[in-house]
Amino acid sequence: MKDQVFSGRDVEDALATASQALGVPRERLHYVVLDAGATSARGLNAQPARVAVLMDRTAPPPPPAPPDPGPRAEKDPRAGARAMVRAIAEAAGLEVGAEIEEAPDTLTVRIEGKDVAFFLDDDADVLEGLDHLLQRMYQRALDPRRLVVTCEGHRVERDEGLRRTAQELAEAVRRDGVPRTTRALNSYERRVVHVALAAEPGIRTYSVGEEGNRRVTVAPRAAEGEPEEPAGGG
Known part of the structure; x- marks a missing residue:
């Protein structure tokens, strides 16, 4: 790719012109100063500054990242249950995971790990809440089967x-x-x-x-x- 030459009152002004014209941030420009410019005795620019931008070494800015669509419910109840337990574990700093057991009439999500007490405290409120949430999310996908969340024989x-x-x-x-x-x-x-x-x-x-x-x-x-x-x- 052919290098491009830009001019300005001084080197910084020439680089600002190059940055705007190329759509590349000033700090990402690779360039050579061809002429630093000269100022007349009265302080006026007698000769503009000139820089050559090395186009083969100047990378355009990366494209903007796509907007985060936010959390999405998995369509597969098995993947969705594992993802939900993993999200809770990461947010609360727990060492737990979910094992899935399937039967003709039931899909059982069994929570295992050293921190399962988190789900069983306060009369297993967290476990029951997770059970209710997953049932509401995947009731149609599983029908006529039922989804059950359990751990350590609680169910x-x-x-x-x-x-x-x-x-x-x-x-x-x-x-x-x-x-x-x-x-x-x-x-x-x-x-x-x-x-x-x-x-x-x-x-x-x-x-x-x-x-x-x-x-x-x-x-x-x-x-x-x-x-x-x-x-x-x-």
Whole structure:
């Protein structure tokens, strides 16, 4: 590429002209001073300064980086779950990772590592929050399968606790015939309650409430020939 010559009142002025004309920052110009210029006795420029810009050594500025589109949800639930756990680990400085286990009806995200206590503190609020978030994100992608987040046997203990609670509610309903309703449960937890009481004599279960605040009602099974209140789904 042919070198280009620029002139100005002095060398700096000539370089400023070159920088503007070429679209290259002043500090990235490679040049040779051809003439430093001369000033007359009255302080006027009798001869302009001239510089030759070495075009084969002058690199144009790098193109601007594309704008950051921000975080995007992975379409694949497996990759998305791993990415979510990795983001939490990096933000909180944790040594944890996610292992994925697949079954015909469930995709289990198992959190492992030396800092899993972070997810289990305060009655596993962080773990339950992550479980709820991932279920909302990938419910359609996984349907009809369910997504479950667990670590160190927490889900096993949690499920057993739900079954005990379901049995206690069923016994109370059998005693006085008054329906009982659980706390708000996610879809997986509601299924645990429904399955736990499916074979209980004289007991039926159905879900009530809006998504995000759905609960399971445990009620007496209607006598033969009597209409039953319609179930509210899972």
